[in-house]
Amino acid sequence: xxxxxxxxxxxxxxxxxxxxxxxxxxxxxxxxxxxxxxxxxxxxxxxxxxxxxxxxxxxxxxxxxxxxxxxxxxxxxxxxxxxxxxxxxxxxxxxxxxxxxxxxxxxxxxxxx
Amino acid sequence: xxxxxxxxxxxxxxxxxxxxxxxxxxxxxxxxxxxxxxxxxxxxxxxxxxxxxxxxxxxxxxxxxxxxxxxxxxxxxxxxxxxxxxxxxxxxxxxxxxxxxxxxxxxxxxxxx
Numbered sequence: 625x626x627x628x629x630x631x632x633x634x635x636x637x638x639x640x641x642x643x644x645x646x647x648x649x650x651x652x653x654x655x656x657x658x659x660x661x662x663x664x665x666x667x668x669x670x671x672x673x674x675x676x677x678x679x680x681x682x683x684x685x686x687x688x689x690x691x692x693x694x695x696x697x698x699x700x701x702x703x704x705x706x707x708x709x710x711x712x713x714x715x716x717x718x719x720x721x722x723x724x725x726x727x728x729x730x731x732x733x734x735x736x737x
Numbered sequence: 738x739x740x741x742x743x744x745x746x747x748x749x750x751x752x753x754x755x756x757x758x759x760x761x762x763x764x765x766x767x768x769x770x771x772x773x774x775x776x777x778x779x780x781x782x783x784x785x786x787x788x789x790x791x792x793x794x795x796x797x798x799x800x801x802x803x804x805x806x807x808x809x810x811x812x813x814x815x816x817x818x819x820x821x822x823x824x825x826x827x828x829x830x831x832x833x834x835x836x837x838x839x840x841x842x843x844x845x846x847x848x849x850x
Binding site for chain 2: 628630656658660666667668669670673713715717718724725726727728729730
C-alpha cells in the first residue's frame with residue numbers, strides 16, 4: 625500500500641518568513657495530493673491540492689509543487705502570519721476506484737510574531 | 738451549517754462497553770469515509786462507503802468494529818467491547834465521488850478508561 629513520509633515534524637518561523645513542508649510517497653499510481661490544515665481541536669480542512677497532470681499550483685500565499693519522477697511534493701507558505709500556526713498534513717491517493725487518502729504524520733508549524 | 742456533522746463530539750466509556758458514533762455527510766455526497774486519528778499522527782483510514790455499499794475496510798478495523806450506511810445517507814460506526822487502545826479521535830469525511838475533495842467532520846473523541 626501507499627506510504628507517505630512528511631518532514632519536518634515541527635517548524636518554527638518568524639512572521640513574514642516562508643515555510644516549506646516536504647512529503648514523499650511510495651505508490652507510483654498515486655496522482656492526487658491534498659494538503660490539510662488542522663488547528664488544535666478542530667477538523668482537518670483542505671487548503672490546496674494538486675493532481676499529477678500539473679507540476680505546481682498556487683493560491684495566494686500558498687503553493688504546492690509536485691515531482692512525480694522523484695515521488696515528492698511540497699507545500700510552500702510565503703509571508704507567514706501567526707494564524708498560519710497549525711498542524712499541516714499531506715496526503716496521497718489514486719484518483720479513481722480505490723481512492724482513500726494516506727496521510728503523512730503531520731508538521732506542526734509555529735509562526736511567532 | 739451544511740458541512741459534515743458527527744455525534745457525539747466526546748465520549749467517555751469504560752473498557753468492555755460498546756459505543757456507537759454517527760456521521761451525517763454533506764448531502765449529495767456519495768462517498769463516506771471513516772478515519773481514526775491518535776495524538777501526533779495523521780488520520781488513518783478505517784473504511785469507506787459508496788452510497789450504502791461498504792467497499793473497503795482497513796486491517797485496522799478489527800472484528801470489534803462495524804460500520805453501516807443503511808440508506809446511503811448517514812453512517813454509524815460501532816465499537817464493541819472497547820479497549821484502552823481504542824481511545825482516539827474518530828473522523829468522518831465525505832466526497833461527491835471518487836477522487837474528489839474529502840470534507841471532514843469535527844470528529845468524535847473517544848476515551849476508554
